[in-house]
Structure formats: C-alpha cells, structure tokens
Amino acid sequence: MKLNRRNFVQSLTVMALAGMTPLAWAAEDPIKIGYVSPQTGTLASFGETDKWVIDQMQTKFKDGIKINGKTYPVEIILKDSQSNPNRAGEVANDLILEDEVNLILTAGTPETANPVSDAGELNEVPVISSVVPWQPWFFGRQGNPETGFEWTYHFFWGLEDVIATFTNGWKTLDTNKQVGALFPNDGDGNAWGDKELGFPKPLAEMGFRLTDTGRFQSGTQDFSAQISAFKDNNVEIVTGVIIPPDAKTFLTQARQQGFKPKAVSLGKALMHPQVIEALGELGEGLTTEVWWSPQHPFSSSLTGESSSDLAKSYESTTGKQWTQPLAFAHALFEVATDSLKRSKSLEPADIKDAIKQTTISTIVGPVAWDGEGPFKNVSKTPLVLGQWSRQEDGRYDLTLVNNESSPNIPTGGELKPM
Secondary structure (H helix, E strand, O other): OOOOHHHHHHHHHHHHHOOOOHHHHOOOOOEEEEEEEOOOOOOHHHHOOHHHHHHHHHHHOOOOEEEOOEEEOEEEEEEEOOOOHHHHHHHHHHHHHOOOOOEEEEEOOHHHHHHHHHHHHHHOOOEEEEOOOHHHHHHHHOOOOOOOOOOEEEEOOOHHHHHHHHHHHHOOOOOOOEEEEEOOOOHHHHHHOOOOOOOHHHHHHOOOEEEEOOOOOOOOOOOHHHHHHHHHOOOOEEEEEOOHHHHHHHHHHHHHOOOOOOEEEEEOOOOOHHHHHHOHHHHOOOEEEEOOOOOOOOEOOOOOOEHHHHHHHHHHHHOOOOOOHHHHHHHHHHHHHHHHHHOOOOOHHHHHHHHHOOEEEEOOEEEEOOOOOOOOOEEOOOOEEEEEEEOOOOOEEEEEEEOOOOOOOOOOOOOOOO
8 A cells, every 4th residue: 555645644544543653663673682502512511402592582572672771572593503612602603794683692512602602702792601611611712811701691600610610529438549530632621631720730639640541532432441440540430510411331341341430520521411321331420510400599581490300390291301501591591681771772893882780580590790700701700510310111300419619509419439
C-alpha cells in the first residue's frame, strides 16, 4: 500500500485506538549477541549444554532488554568452533564483520576462548569469556600484567586454585608423593607444565616429586613411554590436563600394562559424566576439579534459580545428567545481561565500559572486574575437588570430597584411594 497522506492519517487513527504511539510503531534494531563454543570435535562435551541454555535465554529475552530507556529485541547467534583454534577465530570474525554483533560470549578451553578473545580485541568488540584457567587465557594471549586487555574480560579459576585443590586431596591419602604428569603440547598443557606458573614449582615446594616426560600431541594413540616412566619412578599419583579421548587411551593402556596409581586427578578430561560413563569400570575413583555442581550455594541473577534448580531443570527437560559447563554458559548470559542493562548505549565502547564495572552474584559465584583479581581483566571463581563413583545402574555420580579452598561449598564425602 502506498503511504499517502490519507493512509498515513488512517494509520495514526488505528494506532491511537490501539493505545499505540507512532514511536512504538518502529521496532528497534536487535541486540546481537554472538556465542562461540565447541559444538563438535574432541572438545564437544564442553559445549553440550549451550543450545539448551540459549533456548532458555531466548524465552527469557522474549520481551527484549531495556538499555537507557529503550527496549531492544535480542538475537543470539551460536557458532561452532569445531574444537579448532583456527575455526574459532574465523567464526568470531564472521560474527564481528558479517553479523555485526554487539557482544561476544565464548567458553570451552583455550582452543576456543583465546582466538575468539583475540578477534574481539583486534576489532574492538567486547568479549566475555570463561571455562579456561586464567593463566592460559591471559598469558597464552601474551597479556601484559601492567596494562591487561581493553576489550576482553574473563571469569574462571586459575592454576593456583587447581594445584591447591588437587594437592589438598592428595595430602589426605597415604602415598609416596610421586606424581606422574600428562601435559600435552597445547594451551592448557603448556601452562600447567610451565616450571614457574604451572605445577612443577609448587609441587616441589610441598614435597611432591614430579615425573614429566615432556609434551605430547593430543590424540596420541600410545602412552607406553609415560606409563613406563611412571612405573620406573614408582608413581602413585597421576595428574595432567588432557582431552577426553586421551584419558580413555591412557587409562586403558595403564590397566593393560599393570600400572595402578592410588589417585588420578586430571583436568579437562574427567569433568563430564558421559565421558566417565564411556570409560566403564575405568571411571571408578577418578578425581577432577569441580567448578560448579548442584550443591554450590549460588543462584542465578536472571532467573532466581538455585544451582540445584538449574541442574534439575536441565535433567528433566533433556533426560541427560547435569554437567559443569551448564552453569558457566548460564553465567555468561547473566554477566552479559547485567552489563547491557547498565550500558549507556549499544556502542561497543559503552558496552565495554559497563562490563568493566561489573559486580554481580551469579550461579557460579561472584563476578567482578574491580581490581581484586590477578589482573584487571580477570575475575576468579571458586574450585573444589570431586570424585566419581559408579552406581548400580551404571551411572556415575560426582561427589565433592575436598573443599579446603572454598569452605562455603559443602562436601558429600571424603577422598578414597582408587
């Protein structure tokens, strides 16, 4: 219909009768939030819950988000990093240059979060990231402690926390303090194995003796050299940070070669129930860092759900067991929403300034970039130790067994030797 003067007057009359104003007639452009995580590939377990969380957020944002008096519809664009750093950088650039997003959220190990954060920093688009220990995220991106970053902000725990969590547990067991290391040649492995920033120095100071055979490529099919060295040095504790397929390969070959440590505490590989269940009886007694659980005493600033509520909601609607990245995906949207509501506009610099001023209680704990973190771009979240135990139906449950580093998070048992 051609909008002549008569039609325009008729349109205004209809709008007036409907209680509308001419201003309400024109919809605002949407807030575009990009989200990058590993949906496929070797790290896909880190992104398993993301689509579910995004569906919840689409419902939550159905009436839009109000920024400086204006309500904007919300569009969330999910991109798959395919567990590949190059792909992660490519899709981040697509979000920035083609989709013209206002903000990017990302999670799921340095292989995804680091290149996405780098793209945001380069293109001056704000990025909020998580699910990477802060050292691989900060130093892995050549961060300068004196200046930090301008456009990228991160919340998660650090290597000092996982070292404390693992060793607090090991000290409760009767062992010879001989530790075998599995540190691959990737962002996490190089950080965990770093002589100054990683495990070697603090373990030596606590009287643990580390056997580290050097870096190996993720996806290796033969851990005979590591197992042989561990046996030669009478290793009773195994630690490291490896991908799930490598954990299965190592544990299977260790069993075949008669290597039976008293404790196996691995980062990255042992956090997800589907990974543990795939190990069968090899999963019994394995220990891992726990960033979040239904027992954590935190609630969502967006929905009011407790940690227990969020886990139950996920399990009841998907039929799957809760997994730790669930809450961090949710928390990313908590921080994003809080920042957007405080932003002066949708301009990147205004959103960035609002993120910088964040002080919020989330489902994973407090998040604030107020200068109390290790660096201005890092906010730390709590960490405890968990141990897997197989139930009669074959399902594995994760019990919190040591909370010395975060006493406000309740435990459900004590660490047992394997």
